[in-house]
Amino acid sequence: xxxxxxxxxxxxxxxxxxxxxxxxxxxxxxxxxxxxxxxxxxxxxxxxxxxxxxxxxxxxxxxxxxxxxxxxxxxxxxxxxxxxxxxxxxxxxxxxxxxxxxxxxxxxxxxxxxxxxxxxxxxxxxxxxxxxxxxxxxxxxxxxxxxxxxxxxxxxxxxxxxxxxxxxxxxxxxxxxxxxxxxxxxxxxxxxxxxxxxxxxxxxxxxxxxxxx
Amino acid sequence: xxxxxxxxxxxxxxxxxxxxxxxxxxxxxxxxxxxxxxxxxxxxxxxxxxxxxxxxxxxxxxxxxxxxxxxxxxxxxxxxxxxxxxxxxxxxxxxxxxxxxxxxxxxxxxxxxxxxxxxxxxxxxxxxxxxxxxxxxxxxxxxxxxxxxxxxxxxxxxxxxxxxxxxxxxxxxxxxxxxxxxxxxxxxxxxxxxxxxxxxxxxxxxxxxxxxx
DNA sequence: TAGATTGTTAATCGATTAACAATC
DNA sequence: TAGATTGTTAATCGATTAACAATC
Numbered sequence: 001x002x003x004x005x006x007x008x009x010x011x012x013x014x015x016x017x018x019x020x021x022x023x024x025x026x027x028x029x030x031x032x033x034x035x036x037x038x039x040x041x042x043x044x045x046x047x048x049x050x051x052x053x054x055x056x057x058x059x060x061x062x063x064x065x066x067x068x069x070x071x072x073x074x075x076x077x078x079x080x081x082x083x084x085x086x087x088x089x090x091x092x093x094x095x096x097x098x099x100x101x102x103x104x105x106x107x108x109x110x111x112x113x114x115x116x117x118x119x120x121x122x123x124x125x126x127x128x129x130x131x132x133x134x135x136x137x138x139x140x141x142x143x144x145x146x147x148x149x150x151x152x153x154x155x156x157x158x159x160x161x162x163x164x165x166x167x168x169x170x171x172x173x174x175x176x177x178x179x180x181x182x183x184x185x186x187x188x189x190x191x192x193x194x195x196x197x198x199x200x201x202x203x204x205x206x207x208x209x210x211x212x213x
Numbered sequence: 214x215x216x217x218x219x220x221x222x223x224x225x226x227x228x229x230x231x232x233x234x235x236x237x238x239x240x241x242x243x244x245x246x247x248x249x250x251x252x253x254x255x256x257x258x259x260x261x262x263x264x265x266x267x268x269x270x271x272x273x274x275x276x277x278x279x280x281x282x283x284x285x286x287x288x289x290x291x292x293x294x295x296x297x298x299x300x301x302x303x304x305x306x307x308x309x310x311x312x313x314x315x316x317x318x319x320x321x322x323x324x325x326x327x328x329x330x331x332x333x334x335x336x337x338x339x340x341x342x343x344x345x346x347x348x349x350x351x352x353x354x355x356x357x358x359x360x361x362x363x364x365x366x367x368x369x370x371x372x373x374x375x376x377x378x379x380x381x382x383x384x385x386x387x388x389x390x391x392x393x394x395x396x397x398x399x400x401x402x403x404x405x406x407x408x409x410x411x412x413x414x415x416x417x418x419x420x421x422x423x424x425x426x
Numbered sequence: 427t428a429g430a431t432t433g434t435t436a437a438t439c440g441a442t443t444a445a446c447a448a449t450c
Numbered sequence: 451t452a453g454a455t456t457g458t459t460a461a462t463c464g465a466t467t468a469a470c471a472a473t474c
Contacts, residue, residue, distance in 0.1 A: 004422075005423060006420075006423065007440075007441070009440095009441065009442095010441090011413055011416050011417075012409075012413060014412070014416065015406070015408070015409035015412035015413065016406070016409060018412070019391065019406070019409070033454085033455060033456085034455075034456075035455080042393075044442075044443060044444090045455095046442075046443050046444065046445090047441095047442065047443075049455090049456065049457065049458085050441090050442075050443085050457090050458085052457095053456090053457060053458070057456075057457060059455075059456050059457080060449090060450060060455080060456070061448070061449045061450045061454075061455050061456040061457080062449070062450045062453070062454045062455050062456075063450065063454080063455070063456085064454085064455065064456080065456090077416065077419075078412045078415055078416045078419070079415040079416055079418055079419030079420075080412065080415060084415060084418075092310065092313075093306050093307070093309040093310030093313055093339075094306070094307070094310035096306040096310075097305065097306035097307035097309075097310050098407070100305075100306055101407075101408070103391070103408065104408065104411070107408070107412070109411065109415070126306075147418070148414065148415075148418075171418065172414055172415070172418045173414075174410070174411055174414055178232065178316070180255075186421065188414060188417040188418045188421070190410055190411070190413055190414040190417075192407070192410055193228070193229070193232075194311070194314075194405070195228070195314070195316065195317065195320070196225075196228035196229060196232070197387070197403055197405055198317070198322065198387055198403070199227070199228040199231070199291045199293065199320070200224055200225060200228065200403055201361065201385055201386075201387055201401060201403040202291055202292040202293060202297060202322070202361075202385070203224050203227065203290065203291045203292055204224075204401045204403075205292055205297075205360070205361075205384065205385045205401045206290075206291070206292030207219075207292075208399065208401070209217075210218060210219065220464075220465070222464095222465065222466095223465090246430085246431065246432085247431075247432075248431080257466075257467060257468090258431095259466075259467050259468065259469095260465095260466065260467075262431090262432065262433065262434085263433090263434085263465090263466075263467085265433095266432090266433060266434070270432075270433060272431075272432050272433080273431080273432070273473090273474060274430075274431050274432040274433080274472070274473045274474045275429070275430045275431050275432075275473070275474045276430080276431070276432085276474065277430090277431065277432080278432090
């Protein structure tokens with residue numbers, strides 16, 4: 001039964017289901033039960049069924065779930081049924097690394113260009129993508145129907161740049177700068193704080209009796 | 214009162230406290246109450262006090278918390294009171310980006326070198342760090358007291374390389390490959406799945422009435 | 427001392443797990 | 451049909467918030 005409010009705990013698990021189901025599909029397996037999937041993923045079968053039933057009954061009693069169908073359904077839930085066009089703002093190593101991720105495209109996520117205050121340095125292309133100057137943003141965004149900006153610029157500039165992009169119509173922000181980016185409520189911001197992840201690691205190294213994730 | 218088992222929800226918040234407290238210290242503020250901090254961080258004051266009291270009473274009634282002292286105490290909890298020596302395995306864009314993060318050092322996290330199957334390509338140094346070949350790992354790890362490996366290699370090779378590093382004594386793994394890396398129980402693994410973070414973003418873009426984080 | 431704010435217990439809220447009737 | 455496994459409700463568990471006595 002499709003429900004309207006879904007907790008963030010559930011949403012966080014959906015891409016992980018996608019990853020495992022894609023692996024399972026690649027193995028040529030067509031159907032899977034919640035129990036089998038739970039053993040692979042190290043979660044409870046109950047949680048899988050509970051999670052999926054927030055969005056609808058995708059399985060069949062006595063049979064389980066059709067792998068391909070489930071991938072498609074979760075894809076729809078995650079908004080991957082429609083293509084997204086992205087730009088990377090900040091063409092440093094991190095920006096180039098993300099622009100080079102080839103597996104985004106298999107999910108309908110297309111990085112279309114990079115932007116930087118230094119548009120033309122030594123290297124101007126990543127995987128055939130051009131590095132443009134910031135002044136070319138307005139025209140490019142319109143012409144290429146960009147809806148997500150990946151922010152890989154220093155934290156000193158990120159608020160200003162994000163506001164500029166917001167004013168130009170961008171509503172999706174994947175922020176790698178070390179601040180919690182805040183924008184008007186119709187913007188969606190996903191903050192990635194890599195150094196915080198590393199500090200979790202050092203915590204668990206110091207406290208070996210506690211089990212991480 | 215110091216407690217032995219601490220939930221992961223609490224641990225995840227500690228680095229964020231670090232970040233905000235460091236900002237506050239940089240502003241020259243010496244003391245802060247849980248209420249003031251809660252307003253900056255957009256959490257409840259109750260949660261802050263509850264979180265901190267898992268580890269000890271760092272505040273003072275009627276006064277609040279000393280910012281510098283609290284930073285030090287949380288640093289100890291996170292294992293940042295002792296230095297960590299890291300290597301980056303995989304000298305692609307992502308590895309170079311992480312090796313270039315200058316703010317790790319302020320937390321006592323020192324990246325000492327990069328390793329790659331192609332040790333000498335066009336670029337051999339990142340911030341003065343050398344890119345070594347994999348055959349030089351055993352000697353380097355011993356000589357430099359490395360305790361954390363940052364894995365930025367393709368997922369096809371990561372299990373094998375991680376096992377090699379484990380056999381050489383490494384126990385901390387910060388894994389960026391798109392698998393959930395599993396190692397013997399005395400190893401600590403922090404898996405970073407960037408594409409899953411991006412899919413959360415697309416979810417919230419498709420479902421604008423639900424509030425992300 | 428009086429005011430402020432913690433440390434900590436109790437109450438509430440939400441998420442996970444267990445159980446099982448429904449059903450393929 | 452019989453066996454398997456879902457969808458879904460109920461029970462449990464854990465995390466967050468509220469409240470307030472302790473105390474600086």
